[in-house]
Amino acid sequence: MNINKDPIKKIAIVGGGTAGWFAASTLISVFKSSGLQIELIESEEIGIIGVGEATIPPLISVLHGLNINLVDFIKATQGTFKLGIQFEDWHTKGEHFFHPFGSIGKPIDGYDFFQCWLKCRAEGDKTPLMAHSPETILASKNKFFPPFDVKNTPLERADYALHLDSGLAGKFLRDFSEKKGVVRTEGKVETVQQHPNGDIKSVTLASGQVIEADFFIDCSGFKGLLIEETLKVGYEDWSQYLPCNKAVTVQTDNVGEPAPYTVAKAREAGWTWRIPLQHRTGNGYVFCDKFISDEQAKATLLDSIQGQPLMEPRFIPFTTGMRNKTWHKNCLSLGLAQGFLEPLESTAIHLVTKSLAVFIRMFPASTHNETLVNEYNRAIRKDYEEIRDFLVLHYCTTARDDSEFWRSCQTMEIPESLQYKIDYYKVAGGLNIKAEELFQSTSWHAVFHGMHVEPSRYNPTLDTWQAEKLKSILAQGAQGLANICDKQPSHKQFIQQYCSAPK
Numbered sequence: 001m002n003i004n005k006d007p008i009k010k011i012a013i014v015g016g017g018t019a020g021w022f023a024a025s026t027l028i029s030v031f032k033s034s035g036l037q038i039e040l041i042e043s044e045e046i047g048i049i050g051v052g053e054a055t056i057p058p059l060i061s062v063l064h065g066l067n068i069n070l071v072d073f074i075k076a077t078q079g080t081f082k083l084g085i086q087f088e089d090w091h092t093k094g095e096h097f098f099h100p101f102g103s104i105g106k107p108i109d110g111y112d113f114f115q116c117w118l119k120c121r122a123e124g125d126k127t128p129l130m131a132h133s134p135e136t137i138l139a140s141k142n143k144f145f146p147p148f149d150v151k152n153t154p155l156e157r158a159d160y161a162l163h164l165d166s167g168l169a170g171k172f173l174r175d176f177s178e179k180k181g182v183v184r185t186e187g188k189v190e191t192v193q194q195h196p197n198g199d200i201k202s203v204t205l206a207s208g209q210v211i212e213a214d215f216f217i218d219c220s221g222f223k224g225l226l227i228e229e230t231l232k233v234g235y236e237d238w239s240q241y242l243p244c245n246k247a248v249t250v251q252t253d254n255v256g257e258p259a260p261y262t263v264a265k266a267r268e269a270g271w272t273w274r275i276p277l278q279h280r281t282g283n284g285y286v287f288c289d290k291f292i293s294d295e296q297a298k299a300t301l302l303d304s305i306q307g308q309p310l311m312e313p314r315f316i317p318f319t320t321g322m323r324n325k326t327w328h329k330n331c332l333s334l335g336l337a338q339g340f341l342e343p344l345e346s347t348a349i350h351l352v353t354k355s356l357a358v359f360i361r362m363f364p365a366s367t368h369n370e371t372l373v374n375e376y377n378r379a380i381r382k383d384y385e386e387i388r389d390f391l392v393l394h395y396c397t398t399a400r401d402d403s404e405f406w407r408s409c410q411t412m413e414i415p416e417s418l419q420y421k422i423d424y425y426k427v428a429g430g431l432n433i434k435a436e437e438l439f440q441s442t443s444w445h446a447v448f449h450g451m452h453v454e455p456s457r458y459n460p461t462l463d464t465w466q467a468e469k470l471k472s473i474l475a476q477g478a479q480g481l482a483n484i485c486d487k488q489p490s491h492k493q494f495i496q497q498y499c500s501a502p503k
């Protein structure tokens with residue numbers, strides 16, 4: 001049997017936003033030596049979406065894997081550091097909680113830290129859970145830590161991500177890809193040609209130029225020029241679970257020192273974000289237009305910003321959900337063309353790089369292999385569903401009843417898979433998470449705890465421990481962490497010293 005029937009010699013990527021350029025950078029880095037040709041087509045006239053500025057820690061490993069120097073990347077993208085997300089007013093107005101990266105505490109004699117903390121609390125200890133989270137303490141003091149200098153200290157378990165200017169990130173990745181041999185073609189795709197079996201054969205640009213390839217990657221944004229408009233795979237709409245359907249965004253100048261975290265503040269019909277960069281701040285209001293008008297949303301956003309607007313506010317409509325198939329025939333979709341989950345936990349860029357990692361593991365010898373296509377689609381759907389459930393958790397556990405939107409969140413339908421997680425957690429703090437899931441125990445504990453979802457008891461195996469001994473170990477841990485956090489530089493100082501962008 002010749003498994004290399006129709007070998008893939010050329011890939012065409014349609015779209016040069018963050019998704020397109022991440023795809024080009026990754027594929028050329030992995031497959032350059034095998035002679036794979038990569039051509040990326042983008043249209044300056046159409047432009048990019050220009051939002052997508054908060055990331056999560058896996059990005060750091062992705063950059064490392066591409067051999068991109070982190071400091072160069074931060075300088076080029078006007079980046080700042082992100083220790084987590086500060087959620088304000090989600091459970092009740094006036095309350096806030098922090099979702100940190102890294103881990104909260106560390107196991108004690110093999111016992112899960114959270115269970116140890118639960119037992120201490122049951123025995124009267126009042127130390128907050130987040131007194132054991134390095135990122136939460138650093139963030140509360142506007143500090144950052146030198147990740148290269150924490151060995152054998154409690155900061156060893158701290159983690160971080162970046163805030164970045166997405167337009168500049170695209171430019172950086174374009175430069176990186178072109179230097180390695182990716183061909184960029186400027187132009188607007190006007191028509192798409194298919195083979196008799198439905199595979200994509202070529203795209204034709206407004207200039208009349210025809211670009212053929214063996215495999216296509218659709219990074220054309222929300223419309224999904226290839227995956228939807230041509231291959232018509234269909235879209236699974238998840239608005240019953242995540243009803244927000246629009247964002248209004250504005251960039252402002254900076255006021256004060258940049259915070260080492262994203263702020264996500266619940267509002268009348270959704271939530272606003274604040275993302276500090278070195279040269280400006282990104283702001284936006286994600287809302288459901290069934291509950292407030294565009295004008296009200298814009299007024300709320302402009303009321304919430306701290307600096308002067310640098311642009312007219314811009315509205316972006318969206319539908320939460322994903323394509324029924326994110327790989328179909330000889331076409332893979334990435335980024336907004338693949339699906340959309342609101343940016344509450346900054347997961348979109350991660351889904352691009354994660355999808356690429358899964359695709360590369362399965363990179364087909366030829367364009368036709370149903371087993372690979374099916375397995376890829378299964379794996380990516382699972383990722384989307386897990387993230388969707390985690391996002392829904394932030395809404396369905398609210399106690400806010402001060403607006404129609406929040407009252408509706410309390411009674412809305414939630415996915416069975418999430419209901420199971422909530423029910424299981426409420427018994428004894430159990431988490432049924434698999435190792436490959438994006439959000440691990442720190443994330444679920446942080447949001448459950450922040451939203452007042454509490455286990456009814458701790459795991460009884462902890463009763464082999466004397467409460468006073470456990471309390472003293474925890475107290476020492478919290479004190480050690482507080483002491484070392486105090487000694488760290490401010491976020492601003494750290495950026496100035498190591499990765500200040502040229503003015």
Ligand code: FAD
Nearest residue numbers: 015016017018019049052054189220221335336343348349
């Ligand atoms: P785009 O940036 O829209 O790029 C599409 C590309 O396709 C462009 O180059 C365009 O020119 C090209 N194109 C389109 N049609 C044609 C054509 N006919 N011919 C030629 N070229 C064409 N993600 C995060 O990780 N963190 C966040 O904090 C975050 N916040 C977000 C906030 C909002 C409100 C929204 C809507 C999204 C957010 N995202 C976030 C998602 C993030 O913006 C996207 O995942 C990311 O920017 C990738 O976009 P993209 O490349 O898929 O699409």
